[in-house]
Amino acid sequence: MLSDSTLLVRRQAALMTLIFSNDESDTVTDRISQGLKIYQNNLLMTAARAISLKYPVLEQMVSNETIVAFTNQLLKKELPNSGDWADWGGMLPALISESSLADDHAYLSEVARLEWFVHQAARGKVAQLEVETLSNLTESDLGSVSLHLSPTLQIMESHFPVYELWGLHQVPDEEVDEGELYRLLVGNTAPHYYMVFQQDYRARIQTLTAHEYAWFRDVLAGMSVERLLGQHQEIDFVSWIEQAINQQWLVAIK
Known part of the structure; x- marks a missing residue:
């Protein structure tokens, strides 16, 4: 029923x-x-x-x-x-x-995508870190262990500086710097990478490097810690774990 x-x-x-x-x-x-x-x-x-x-x-x-x-x-x-x-x-x-x-x-749909991620992150359910699962990093078989991130965390790639465009419009219409807007929209063809997540009950936006984006993409895809460490040797894993806990990205390791 x-x-x-x-x-x-x-x-x-x-x-x-x-x-x-x-x-x-x-x-x-x-x-x-x-x-x-x-x-x-x-x-x-x-x-x-x-x-x-x-x-x-x-x-x-x-x-x-x-x-x-x-x-x-x-x-x-x-x-x-x-x-x-x-x-x-x-x-x-x-x-x-x-x-x-x-x-x-074409940048309008990308700006909208970032705003939808921000909206979802702001309304997302708070996920607490399962502290006891951190000990799984001491397991000998890291091929069966993966990193679980907050469900509010999303990443995006864009050929437009959408975060900068978003930031430029955090003022009333009449205060938007038209010159800066033009500069951002002209000649920015290189990829831009962003992450949206919830921290302390607020939506946050963070820029990523290409390496960081690839790392988060593989983490979100469920890649094992063993494979992550093998494919992303440029990532300082110990420092990243500390940052992931402090920034409330990490939910569990299992």
């Missing part, structure tokens, strides 16, 4: 599907009252507000009107189904990358 919360979520999802139906047939048009159309528009504004809260830098870069247009498109691809608007909107970066804006402004 389904729980009351599961039933509620399913009913909410069914209602949202009806409200945002893409069917334009006369039958559906006749069935939906003017009041429901007004409710649909109100929910669109609510959804746009939810997107603005999750993607504030993106909104600064494209305007509120564009956010509403993106939100309307997003509702045709991804309906909220958890009962919490904060859980919804993760498909926006992909939608932007497929839009006409991507031709001349």
Whole structure:
């Protein structure tokens, strides 16, 4: 038997599907009252507000009107189904990358991806370090031991300086340095690497080198400690473990 919360979520999802139906047939048009159309528009504004809260830098870069247009498109691809608007909107970066804006402004989807990671990290469940598992590093067979990182930790590679763009927009629109914005967007073709994670209940962003990015990529892929040490000899493992504990990246070693 389904729980009351599961039933509620399913009913909410069914209602949202009806409200945002893409069917334009006369039958559906006749069935939906003017009041429901007004409710649909109100929910669109609510959804746009939810997107603005999750993607504030993106909104600064494209305007509120564009956010509403993106939100309307997003509702045709991804309906909220958890009962919490904060859980919804993760498909926006992909939608932007497929839009006409991507031709001349490919960095927008990358900025949105970073903002979604920040949003997830800020809301993520706090994971405590399983201190007793640190002793597993003394095992003779490190081929069966791997590093488990916080579920809030995510890494990304981009050909745009998205962290710098994000930082530049942490001020009101009229205070954004247009000259610096232009400099960041012109000639920055080299890869940039970033990590987003939760520390002390706050989302943090950290830049990574190519070596560090490759290391975290393999750690997140579940590579054993033995293989990690063999393939990433440039990493000071002892110092990294200490940093991983202090920065709250590490959850367990097992």
